[in-house]
Amino acid sequence: MKLTILGTSAAVPTVKRGLTSQVLTVENRSYLIDCGEGTQLQMQRFGVARGKIRQIFISHLHGDHVFGLPGLLTSFALNGRKEPLDLFGPIGISRYIISILEATTAFLTYQLTIYEHETTDSKIIFRDHLLEVSTIPLVHRVPCAGFLFQENPKQRHIIPEKIVEFQIPFHKINGIKNGANFVAENGQVIDNQALTLEPSVSKSFAFVSDTSFSEAIIPQISGVNLLYHEATFLTEHEKEAILTGHSTAAQAAEIANRANVEKLVIGHFSARYSDLLPNLLEAQNVFNQTILGEDGLEILI
Amino acid sequence: MKLTILGTSAAVPTVKRGLTSQVLTVENRSYLIDCGEGTQLQMQRFGVARGKIRQIFISHLHGDHVFGLPGLLTSFALNGRKEPLDLFGPIGISRYIISILEATTAFLTYQLTIYEHETTDSKIIFRDHLLEVSTIPLVHRVPCAGFLFQENPKQRHIIPEKIVEFQIPFHKINGIKNGANFVAENGQVIDNQALTLEPSVSKSFAFVSDTSFSEAIIPQISGVNLLYHEATFLTEHEKEAILTGHSTAAQAAEIANRANVEKLVIGHFSARYSDLLPNLLEAQNVFNQTILGEDGLEILI
Numbered sequence: 154m155k156l157t158i159l160g161t162s163a164a165v166p167t168v169k170r171g172l173t174s175q176v177l178t179v180e181n182r183s184y185l186i187d188c189g190e191g192t193q194l195q196m197q198r199f200g201v202a203r204g205k206i207r208q209i210f211i212s213h214l215h216g217d218h219v220f221g222l223p224g225l226l227t228s229f230a231l232n233g234r235k236e237p238l239d240l241f242g243p244i245g246i247s248r249y250i251i252s253i254l255e256a257t258t259a260f261l262t263y264q265l266t267i268y269e270h271e272t273t274d275s276k277i278i279f280r281d282h283l284l285e286v287s288t289i290p291l292v293h294r295v296p297c298a299g300f301l302f303q304e305n306p307k308q309r310h311i312i313p314e315k316i317v318e319f320q321i322p323f324h325k326i327n328g329i330k331n332g333a334n335f336v337a338e339n340g341q342v343i344d345n346q347a348l349t350l351e352p353s354v355s356k357s358f359a360f361v362s363d364t365s366f367s368e369a370i371i372p373q374i375s376g377v378n379l380l381y382h383e384a385t386f387l388t389e390h391e392k393e394a395i396l397t398g399h400s401t402a403a404q405a406a407e408i409a410n411r412a413n414v415e416k417l418v419i420g421h422f423s424a425r426y427s428d429l430l431p432n433l434l435e436a437q438n439v440f441n442q443t444i445l446g447e448d449g450l451e452i453l454i
Numbered sequence: 455m456k457l458t459i460l461g462t463s464a465a466v467p468t469v470k471r472g473l474t475s476q477v478l479t480v481e482n483r484s485y486l487i488d489c490g491e492g493t494q495l496q497m498q499r500f501g502v503a504r505g506k507i508r509q510i511f512i513s514h515l516h517g518d519h520v521f522g523l524p525g526l527l528t529s530f531a532l533n534g535r536k537e538p539l540d541l542f543g544p545i546g547i548s549r550y551i552i553s554i555l556e557a558t559t560a561f562l563t564y565q566l567t568i569y570e571h572e573t574t575d576s577k578i579i580f581r582d583h584l585l586e587v588s589t590i591p592l593v594h595r596v597p598c599a600g601f602l603f604q605e606n607p608k609q610r611h612i613i614p615e616k617i618v619e620f621q622i623p624f625h626k627i628n629g630i631k632n633g634a635n636f637v638a639e640n641g642q643v644i645d646n647q648a649l650t651l652e653p654s655v656s657k658s659f660a661f662v663s664d665t666s667f668s669e670a671i672i673p674q675i676s677g678v679n680l681l682y683h684e685a686t687f688l689t690e691h692e693k694e695a696i697l698t699g700h701s702t703a704a705q706a707a708e709i710a711n712r713a714n715v716e717k718l719v720i721g722h723f724s725a726r727y728s729d730l731l732p733n734l735l736e737a738q739n740v741f742n743q744t745i746l747g748e749d750g751l752e753i754l755i
Contacts, residue, residue, distance in 0.1 A: 165529045166495050189569055190525040191492050194467050216528045216558045224491040224521045228466045257517045258548035295559055429613035 154454035159195035161420040161446045185209040192221035199449045211242035213297035230262045237264040239325040272298035291364035295399040306357035384419035406439035420446030455755035460496040462721040462747045486510045493522035512543035514598035536566040544597045573599035591664035594699040605656035669704040681715040684722035707740035721747030
């Protein structure tokens, strides 16, 4: 799993920081999360392969998280995209997209399917051969949900020498990787444990933006390998965080700490901060394994 | 008059070229023309004073000319804008903007007035103390009109020595600049011609995007000081120009030539061209006074 951060500015873009958007890449697939204005350009800038994207997940319908969608969807079409695309977002996203496509007489060359979800309870909204995505209910000024990406359980590793030793035919290997025993030609049963090693650990990533400090999310994101948590303000501006439904760097770190996550990356910084070292230090003071989100940053999970 | 070009790419943005948007500045006012995705960022990049903008003119409702509007309008509000804003565009722009503002629960801190116009006939759609704006009907795949900006007639220049010689009181000066004669205390009538010099010439700028080659616009833009004409393709791709309702560099130059304009600036280049020298040369071959549009280019008119 690899996370690429495309934008780290809150509300308004700056010349240095784009608006919220991230790409999670797993093997040959990429999953786009949120899509502020300028996202298609950030993708070009940071070399994101757009053809790998089959699903887009939108946390909420504030402009700084969705104003890049119309441009991205129509640019896909202008480039002749054929692969279908799924768009997941809160109720209202369908009307938002359709009214824009209609008003601008946009023509799509691919099948776009829009799925709307409630943001009040956690639900599994997507599954493919690689992972499962469930919503994380957040507390913001409008309906908002983050997303938990959990890789599917992986296959066991077959020991190469055993294939030779027991002359295991090729068509049996997948079954053995999935836990089956092997019955040799002479009827001898070889236990799976003797043929395979433990599978690689399945990784998880939680995307939490935008939200007020919310302890309710802790059980759901407990122990994830990487947590992205918005950190719009410093503690000295906590009043504004409360007023606008956002979090401070210290609060993001407290959530990470109490959820016992492996790593935290913070972002969605108010444009008032030009130097972000104080924001990083404030978070690290609470949770040492904190990384500062930067446009173009890639994090291997 | 000063024109600042914010983007020169057609359809899709590239890392080097933003989407169509231009700012015309006259004294203390700026007029924004078209607003592709990323326009607010280009304004920051090229130091455009956003507070000077009171009017926005939109040529047509294709995404590459309007997808930057929602972000710009809401960023104005996030920055606490109080000055009213007028938005002019073809029929449908109102529904486009309102549906987006509603879907994203955007709140404006200023008065936004949206004026829709037909694009089939030329009409004066705006006048202020500096200039007059009329539509230029264009030929495109959707209703589309360019804009002709004409500075108002200027005041005559009063000759400073004459103020002293005839002891002209301060409150008479504006009238004399507007052509009035001066009646001295002794009843002597001084003819305006003896007191003033010819006014500065009023300048004009025509914005022509997007359009197929259209001779019909020539009379209206005849003799303008600066013509911006789209030049999406080279002549070698003329078939695509015809299919998509666009012009070639040579066609833009032919319009400039036949309209006897002072200068031509070309833009709206297909993303297929990375080096634009051939595009410039193709136009200059027909109309020598051609400038290549570039992001951030400022042209004094």
